[in-house]
Amino acid sequence: MLGKQIRTFEANEIIFLEGQAGDCAYLIESGRVLVFLMKDGVEVPLKVLGKGEIFGEMSMIDASPRSASCRTLSEVRLATVTKEQLLDRIQSTDPIVRLLMRALLDRLRLQNDGIRGKSTSDSVVHNTKLESETQEALDRLDLENRIARALDAKEFVPYYQPIYDLNSQEVVGCEALIRWNTSDGKVIPPMAFIDILEESPLILDVGQHMIECCFRDLVRMQNDLDLDSDFFISVNVSGRQFADPSFVRNLERARNETQIPARRLKLEVTERIMTEGPQAIQTLQACRALGYKMAIDDFGTGFSSLQYLASMPLHDLKVDRSFVNQMMTLERSLSIVKTLIYLANALNLNLIAEGIETRDQLELLNKMGVQMGQGFYFSKPVPYDDFINLFLPAALPQAA
């Protein structure tokens, strides 16, 4: 139920009683209410609430009976807040925030039990959903702690996947893709940690670390290989990094240490960045003004809005690998690729195809006019030393 429901009560009316099931919470529009407990038949007042305050929310959050009673002290107007309105929002927050919220509720209930003289064990509710949510929050905290230690131990490293000019089949740049090299010799791919990392403030430090690695490796590549002066490294930057007001300062500090021109670092962002608010857009524009190249990643997989595309200061559009993967067998995927080619041309953007796995895909993309591409057909993402070896003539894909 979305519409606001108003209920009015006379003075001294009961709104709900302790032990009843809770089906909604209330927001006080006017008047005052008293929250109280009953002990040995005597009313024990807990709190007087007034305009703008919410009550009755506890039993909805943890699906327990009302932990206290409530009655009006004057004529009262209350807006009801439904279970759905509250639970949808709570469900979409970080599991750690949910865990904290439940800990606070448990503490409040114990406090109320103490006032009533009830033993704490009476109020322990076993709820498997809560237990699994608690486990999820604990797992997340554990992973975040391990990520923080891994960052200190420099266990996050970039692997590089070459990006080719599809026509000349020369390497024109590469994409840095994070890997977690654990102390026991495992290489963990981003799939296992990137979502949680991107939801945690640690992404700022890990992201900055990746940027610093990219600049340092560009200097090394320049020394180890005879690179074209336009050779670039693409680095994935999350929306949260863009929303950080110190992002540009940190980016420039890392660049100044290496004297690499800004145009040789490409920042790959996804459409989600447009939902990060005005600071993210400002950062995007500042980066563009400083000369950094900007690519939109995974285009067409999120909630792509052409409005966003028109307003973002971009250079490249990356075609998601799901379209490349299916375009030989699914007419619809091929149509999407053709539309993206048309769109990129119209907006004066370069197109980079991801996930090229076969020679047929490469040839079709090249024939349709896609300029650049990357994929397992050329090479998987590899550590720095292997990347350098790709430039040996024998490692380049042979013409058919």
Ligand code: C2E
């Ligand atoms: P992405 O940016 O779309 O990166 C491309 C992914 O496709 C990479 O997965 C790459 O290994 C994989 N790929 C490339 N060519 C092929 C192919 O021919 N076939 C198939 N099946 N896959 C191919 P990876 O390295 O596991 O990275 C996954 C995602 O993790 C990335 O997707 C990106 O969203 C995220 N990510 C990686 N590194 C970073 C980072 O440093 N920062 C942030 N924020 N996200 C990162």
Ligand code: CA
């Ligand atoms: Ca990417």
Ligand code: CA
């Ligand atoms: Ca992508």
